[in-house]
Amino acid sequence: MIQPEVGRLEFASDLRMVRASLVTMTKTASKAIRAATTALLDLDQEAVRMTASLEQELEDDMVEIERRTHHLLARQQPVAGDLRMLVSALKISADCRRMGALANHISTAASRCYPAPAIPDELSEIFRRMDDVASRIADGARITLTTSDALDAARLEIDDDAMDGLLRTLFRALVDNWSHGVEAAVNVALIGRYYERFADHAVGIAQSVIFIETAMRPHVGAPHVG
């Protein structure tokens, strides 16, 4: 479809704006998981409020990206990489929004137990490492969005394997001579799973970048037309 040159320039600038908003959202998601971990490990009630506010920010940003993306799809009728970018923007913003919700689940669980800790002290170190890995994957997803480097994206799965390993360690601790009662066990299992799901969504963002750049879906392996 032939467009006037000015329209095309404007569209390129609109696409850059959408991408910039996605970069902002992944940054907000990283902040949210760090705030949630502060709420969990430092019993910091201010961090609980901060996590909730970051989740709200992600919700608002998602709505705005959806609105803008639908508008561009309808008006510009993009093809190829531009189409993949816009369709993926919907998925990436939903991933970020979900990451915010998961971070908020963590800080809410911490808040429910306050002023007692939600998890036993001896497991703090594992949760600290889960936070490190989750933040690193989210940061990696953000960098991948900026560089569009499919190789960077693929590397994030190594960190994702590390997250799976940490979750297995948690579950082993739950069955081996657990002495902290049922409520702490349930907290550890659910919170561990929230970190793991957070990381999965961050890896999903990087996989969307691979799809934008190569038209290939990692894992499922089928090429996409468009």
Next chain:
Amino acid sequence: MIQPEVGRLEFASDLRMVRASLVTMTKTASKAIRAATTALLDLDQEAVRMTASLEQELEDDMVEIERRTHHLLARQQPVAGDLRMLVSALKISADCRRMGALANHISTAASRCYPAPAIPDELSEIFRRMDDVASRIADGARITLTTSDALDAARLEIDDDAMDGLLRTLFRALVDNWSHGVEAAVNVALIGRYYERFADHAVGIAQSVIFIETAMRPHVGAPHVG
């Protein structure tokens, strides 16, 4: 964009095919949660295999819908309701695929404990009701996809509230004089959450139908252009 009449007829038929595939996927997701519940409550290993196979079917169907949808977006450059339908098809198929994964998490948890039950007998009834509600919401989402009735979609949230109530009942059972050990507690908490997430995704499908029909996102309330 003016298209030859024949192309438009073909496109209408393509859109109907996409919608029919989504109806099939929601039906498969309903089957998957029922199979998972059979694996969980009847300790049926055949149901474990069935759930895994239904999850795979959902994965394959999602890949096929993504392929077809991207193709149609690129070739037909749809606007308005057709555009919303295609963009939502990606989200709905991802919801169904995730519902399959959650069902599979349930049956895998059951299988890990086999031949012992994964959950205490006295909680079977609550899980049976969670299965009822989850299946009902998934069936409702499928009907909504067929009828395009936004009111039907809105009604599903009442069932979703019932699911939240059942999950709260489970969590109360975990803190009130729990006598079944830590592993069962962790199973109950995680499996309960899988049912609840399954229902959330089914409600999400119905919300996508509202968006397709009205251009409004329920809950977030912002109108969408396109």
